[in-house]
Amino acid sequence: MxxxxxxxxxxxxxxxxxxxxxxxxxxxxxxxxxxxxxxxxxxxxxxxxxxxxxxxxxxxxxxxxxxxxxxxxxxxxxxxxxxxxxxxxxxxxxxxxxxxxxxxxxxxxxxxxxxxxxxxxxxxxxxxxxxxxxxxxxxxxxxxxxxKEDHVLEGNRVATEESLRALLTIEQKLQQAGVPQSLIESVNASIPGGIAQAHKKGTHGHFAKEILKKWQGDDHDG
Structure with a gap:
């Protein structure tokens, strides 16, 4: 090859x-x-x-x-x-x-x-x-x-778009809260990837579990 x-x-x-x-x-x-x-x-x-x-x-x-x-x-x-x-x-x-x-x-x-x-x-x-x-x-x-290759295209497109949207949202909210740019960069470089790995392996920490529990409760209530 x-x-x-x-x-x-x-x-x-x-x-x-x-x-x-x-x-x-x-x-x-x-x-x-x-x-x-x-x-x-x-x-x-x-x-x-x-x-x-x-x-x-x-x-x-x-x-x-x-x-x-x-x-x-x-x-x-x-x-x-x-x-x-x-x-x-x-x-x-x-x-x-x-x-x-x-x-x-x-x-x-x-x-x-x-x-x-x-x-x-x-x-x-x-x-x-x-x-x-x-x-x-x-x-x-x-x-x-x-x-199928069109499914790969759609999967990569959606994941890229939503990941970028999330990162920009994180950055905007933290800037509005007065968080230093150096800390924002550290958070964005670490937490999204860590959350993805934990979600795949089912090893979320307490903080993430509480957020998921709240969201699932909100969905159930709706």
Whole structure:
């Protein structure tokens, strides 16, 4: 498998796959120098693209058109491109790949930096065979699920929008209460993520449990 890109998501994948497999990961990135500095990476130049029948595209959505216009023809017939950009859909990918190549969604349901730091998040596939191939290559380094790519898009969109709304609300209320900016930044950097982890594990503290109890009571009363 060749990974294309060296952004946050690519680095998260590289870090976890390398740690799991104890091997370097094959990477192509437009800037070779940053890849060469990473001991977990093995830089692959375009003249060697013909060796890869599986390619994981971890580029931002805006970079897809340029990459495929330049390099799609360098890959062999039958190459499968696993594409990760949340906004890129199968209909768009059909315009990028050659007729005898294929593309399959490999979308992260989650945040790339949290995947890198904590391993949280899941890669979603629409095809069980492709999921199995990805798990075999990554040696089970990630959680994977079967889900439609438009559901991943909606999940990431709603979670991002509501998380931002909550953070801005916290900031506004604390500013109105005269709380120092340094403390606001500390609270916002720590508590939302901690609450999310506790909610997942069912380990809320007393303060959070009391708030949930109150909300549940309000819902029941309504």
């Amino acid at each position: 060749l990974i294309v890109g060296y952004g946050t998501l690519a680095r998260a994948i590289i870090q976890r796959v390398s740690a799991k497999t104890y091997a370097s990961v094959d990477i192509y990135n437009r800037t070779k120098s940053v890849v060469d500095l990473d001991p977990a990476c093995n830089y692959v130049p375009p003249e060697k693209f013909h060796r890869y029948a599986s390619v994981l595209v971890a580029l931002p959505a805006a970079a897809y058109e340029d990459f495929f216009r330049r390099w799609a023809g360098f890959f062999p017939e039958g190459t499968c491109f696993y594409y990760c950009a949340t906004k890129i859909m199968q209909t768009e990918m059909r315009m990028y790949v050659d007729n005898k190549q294929s593309a399959t969604p490999c979308k992260l349901a989650g945040h790339a930096e949290i995947l890198r730091l904590m391993g949280e998040g899941a890669f979603a596939f629409e095809n069980e065979e492709k999921r199995t191939q990805f798990e075999r290559w990554s040696d089970g380094a990630f959680k994977t699920v079967i889900a």
